[in-house]
């Protein structure tokens with residue numbers, strides 16, 4: 001154990017310590033608390049939820065950071081692992097729109113409607129569409145198929161970049177995946193996400209997190225915010241607890257437990273919190289090779305009270321692009337051509353009278369490095385102005401009715417969640433195997449958090465929390 005900490009020892013009887021209150025960490029903590037384990041959840045930020053976050057301005061304006069849409073599976077997961085009160089607030093977003101130089105259309109984002117569009121609008125044979133959907137659904141972890149997403153599309157829609165755009169653009173936006181990723185990863189997300197529509201949480205992210213924290217407390221989980229874990233303690237190849245220490249402070253405290261479940265960035269867990277000396281050389285080489293996912297920029301716009309956007313014109317979620325063709329690289333480029341607009345109407349937060357718009361674009365962390373403070377502020381203003389220019393196509397008088405505008409960059413996401421490179425979706429898919437191997441390397445060390453295409457996003461994070469909680473439960477029972 002590192003004795004250099006000027007530490008206080010706290011109660012050392014925790015069965016499990018969860019680091020991080022993202023949806024994965026909170027779900028794991030809830031299941032373990034509900035099963036009777038003594039759980040401590042430590043969050044470095046001053047609020048719970050991780051990327052499932054809101055922030056307020058002037059007290060009356062409230063922005064959702066990552067509530068753009070998630071798959072229907074969230075209803076079942078919330079009912080089972082949280083409660084019906086939470087599950088019952090999940091509602092479908094009925095109007096998903098695409099607008100780009102190749103097509104402009106509206107969809108309910110489900111298998112039936114995609115089939116209609118592909119057959120009637122894009123002229124694809126129905127039999128091909130059926131085969132495509134069936135194959136996407138059947139792709140499984142157990143197949144040793146090395147097909148890429150590009151090859152998968154070519155098998156069904158060779159030369160049809162417009163079809164590829166329709167089927168791929170939302171997925172790339174949703175988790176940064178590219179045509180060179182394995183087809184399996186696309187199949188899983190596609191079947192989850194695009195087969196039964198897009199859903200949201202009525203009442204906003206803060207209402208969800210409030211309900212979750214109430215449930216956690218009910219299940220006996222001890223919650224502490226503003227408690228950054230500085231180190232995971234390992235003694236003789238086994239987890240021994242954590243050190244909580246704020247940046248720049250010398251005081252620290254130690255919480256003891258033989259099980260730590262980290263919900264922080266996978267690479268951060270291995271290299272910053274544990275330290276590579278505690279792992280086998282081979283594991284560290286594999287972990288180093290894991291790629292981070294991309295980050296994002298967002299522009300948050302609040303319109304004046306009682307000004308209503310035309311719901312029919314804008315829809316709920318709009319994938320808008322000026323690029324002539326789909327390109328994963330272009331979606332990340334500083335010269336932004338693609339923006340996903342989320343339109344929030346007062347019905348999103350019953351009882352309120354405002355519309356909000358959030359524009360999201362995938363981004364590279366490196367593109368936002370090295371600016372002086374002044375230049376950084378200028379770059380953010382430009383991002384806002386360009387977004388408003390683009391938005392005028394859909395909300396012509398947006399500037400006139402604007403009450404608040406601000407931008408977030410990869411630096412913002414890094415600052416508030418500690419994710420390496422401000423990654424929006426943790427690591428690429430290869431992170432999953434590394435995440436799953438942690439407990440074989442160090443007894444009592446577990447991870448649940450965004451790892452690429454499969455276990456990321458709101459639903460992926462919740463479901464990974466469930467898997468990790470079951471692993472921890474089995475580990476505790478064995479001891």
Ligand SMILES: Cc1cc2nc3c(=O)[nH]c(=O)nc-3n(C[C@H](O)[C@H](O)[C@H](O)COP(=O)(O)OP(=O)(O)OC[C@H]3O[C@@H](n4cnc5c(N)ncnc54)[C@H](O)[C@@H]3O)c2cc1C
Nearest residue numbers: 020022023024044050051066068069229449450457458461
């Ligand atoms: C801009 C944006 C838009 C998105 N939109 C969507 C969307 O529309 N639909 C969707 O499904 N998903 C979306 N996502 C992704 C989704 O929000 C995430 O995949 C999911 O919320 C991640 O959950 P998680 O459990 O991995 O933890 P995270 O949310 O990443 O939380 C990790 C937590 O750990 C805490 N932490 C880190 N280090 C420490 C430490 N040392 N000590 C204590 N605590 C620590 C952090 O503060 C944080 O609270 C979006 C993400 C971004 C960035």
